[in-house]
Amino acid sequence: MADQVTGGCQCGRIRYQASIEDDDAYLCHCRMCQRATGGVSIAFKNLPKRDVRWATEPDRYGSSPIAERGFCAHCGTPLTYEAYDHDRMDLTVGSFDAPERFRAVEHSGIESWHRDWLDTSHLPASRTDQNQSMVQRWMEKLGRLPD
Template structure:
């Protein structure tokens, strides 16, 4: 079922609307995505370029001879992977206002996969609102925890 979803960068300067047709997403582990995000992988939703409308355009960096990446130059949020001469593009799952809809369906770039980082469910876990020092810093600055 097609649904229009919204998203954007951390600071709100870059915003988009995307028509999403399913819940499928994937993790890319390639070295270029690792370097572009500073993470061990990145979660993407693959969409037709015509299904994405920018309320405010991202900055773009020609990250290779075959593609560019959209990002916000104000806050640094990675937003897209856009191959040249292709009718589809990737939006980062985390940049959607409601990223919880998406489910991972595959891995890409597995030659650089850091398997120890994929299933971390057995590690100790804590909630942000249970970290009193962090809560106090947020409360002093903005009176609430961030979204």
Template structure:
């Protein structure tokens, strides 16, 4: 099932098209990813670098002696992780236009995994439109709730 998928950063400055072979993805729990994103993990889709076409190349940060991370300098969206000497890169699932298509297949760097964040199904759930303070802010700002 090869097909193209698209994505980009929050502000739209950086966009990409990528040829994907499947919907397999994974969660990385390493401390570098946690610090780079400010989250407890990050969801990635591994792809061949040759299969990615950038409308505008992302900005890059050399996050270690062996890898760099692509991001947008304007809005801060994390976009990629890539080893300096590899033929593949990882695209952030959240940067895809249709992130819901991907399925997590494994956890990586579990030595720094935070178990309490893995299964949150028992926690109460709240929808954005049920928070009147947030709804009012969005309505005052743009007249609707964001996508």
């Protein structure tokens, strides 16, 4: 049975609801995704285009001759990868309201894979609320830490 999940961009202008059959996702490391996101990889959930309902359609950019990418022109959040000739699409895992439910089951575009960035668990780590200058800026502007 399919679950109904929701998501959207950082500023909230673009929202969606999606019907998903499982929690499988994947990481894409290709240069196109690296350039489109500014990251070393991006996590995607692949699903049929028909299973996504947009409250507000994302802005779209023809990122190559074979596909376009959905994003929010107001806040810059990357939202989709959509091949022109395919009935499936990818939603960015980070744009889901509950991204923690998804699990990576494969890698794609490994010709551009930066392996040192995948397992960084050995590096020092801190929480946002432990960074006093960051906390101070948020408290001055918002009165609380962001979600």
